Amino acid sequence: MAADIIPIQLGLTEGNVYTLWAPQWLEDGEEWEAFLGHGDHLYVFPSPAHLAAFIRTSDEHDLIDHPEWDTAAELLVDELRPDDDHIFDIVGVPDLMAEVPDIWTLASLTDTVAIVRSLAEVCDLEVVEEILDSADGFAVLPLGQQAFVGRNGEKLWNEMGAVIVERWDEVIDALDALVTIPEVDAEELTQTKAEAAAINAVAKTSETVEPEEEEERDEDLEFWDETGVDCLEITIGERTGYTLRCYLGDDPVFLAENHRIQIYSSAEDLENYLMETDITHNLSTLQVWEEIRRAVTDGDAAVLAGPENTYRLDGLTESLREGPEAVDGKQLELAVELLIDAALERGDTETVEAVGSSTPLGNLISAITRPDPDRLPPSPPFDDEAAAWSVLVDRFAGTLDWDGARG
Structure with missing residues (x-):
């Protein structure tokens, strides 16, 4: 199956520029990945309107033979504006390293390093590959915060930070030397700029929406809210179970x-x-645990999952295979949350990477859970994405011990 062609924004020395990226796809038994460019040049543009004018009139570039090129070439200007998951501030990486390595900092750093690595591999930037391989921290970024806790985690973070401080300018220089802004047809550019202006005018018109009345929270749910511990209701493999x-x-x-x-x-x-009273588990050392045990024992609290903690994994594989319109976006978003949380706790980097924005499955998930008229819609078939999702669900199911059993 061919991957979609995705608009991306790169933050480089000269500012933010726009181009197209075709993540890995399989064709004739071989894996491919490509960017919009030609020869030794990566083509970038100062605006989506310039990008639109180019792809509508030029047939001399490396994506022309991509199976989805005919679809990409017909995109409107607003569909060529990248979504938040595909905006990469490459020059801002040193600033990211100066931040606290929280979940948001690490997510941004992970995605940016991933696109830089793709650019290096596709465009044969050996110095960039060598820099990204010079510290182990770059490889474990998809693990998130847990990879950088403790003495060893601090060492990984500091080593990676030292490489970025000392050598990130080399990465920027290599990319600056790679990019070029090709000429675009003047008449076509006039039309695409007019198209962009019309779209912006329409976007400024918004409807007034009446705020929804807040539903009263169940007393049991309020108890769990106060403790900071959530009851989870999970349906998987035609079974429904409860955990915390x-x-x-x-x-x-x-x-x-x-x-x-x-x-x-x-x-x-x-x-x-x-x-x-004699059980040991990951939550039993919490200060609030005795309060929870006592409240449940005395009948003052009951196990109850709110809608935000009710996960229905059954049926999602089949829906994903049918395509975005068949998928319950909210349930998919919740399922992804559950799979990532469980993967982070057990140190499963493969699951985290599999739902990242650089994979076909991650791109499909993003299109469903965060629909955006400015993005290129994913195209069928979705058999590979459904198969990849099924693997992740089975992997999670294998970590569950039901009703006191021990795996």
Whole structure:
């Protein structure tokens, strides 16, 4: 299956520029990846209007033989404006390293390093590849915060930071030397600029929406809100189970032992488990744990999952195979949250990377959960993405210990 062609924005020395990226796709048994360019040059443009004018009139570039090029060449100007997941501030990487390595900083750094690595591999920038391979921290970025905690994590972060301070200018110089702004047809540019102006005018017109009345929160849900621990209801493999999760800082922590999540087939069964006094698990050392155990034992609190913690994984694989219109975007968003949280706790980098914006599956998920008229819509078939999703769900299912069983 061919991957979609995605508009991206790169922050370089001369400012923000726009181009197109075709993530890895399989064709005739070989993997390919490409950017809009020709020969030794990466083509970039000062605005989506310039990009639109070029792709509508030029047939001399490296994406012309891409299976989805005919679709990409017909995109409107607003469809060539990258979404937030595909804006990469490459010159801003040193500033990112100066920030606290929280979930947002790491997410931005991870995506930016990933696109830089793709550019280096596709465009044979050996010095950039060598720099990205010179510190182990670059490779473990997809793990998130947990990769940079403790003495070893601090060492990884500092080593990566030192490389960025000392050598990131070499990365920028290599990319600056690679990019070029090709000429565009003047008449076509006039039309695309007019098109952009018309779209912007329409976008400024917004409808007034009446605020929805806030529903009263259930008393049991309010109890769990106050403790900072969430009850989860998970449907997977035609079974529904209940477990707990909280966040220490930004790090997810489940009701688990040795990375095995304890899940029970009914709320009452989980309550009985929580009443026990001699159990040990990841949550039992929390200060609030004795309060939870006592409230459940005394009947002052019950296991109840709110809609924000109700996860329905069944059926999503089949819906993804059918395409975006068949998928419940909210349920998919929640499912992705659950899979990533569980993967982060057990140190599963493959799952985190699989749903990242640089993969076909990640691109499809993003298009469904954050629909944007400015983005290029994904194109069928979606068999590969559905298969990749099924692997992630099966991997998560394999970490669940049901009703006190031990895997």
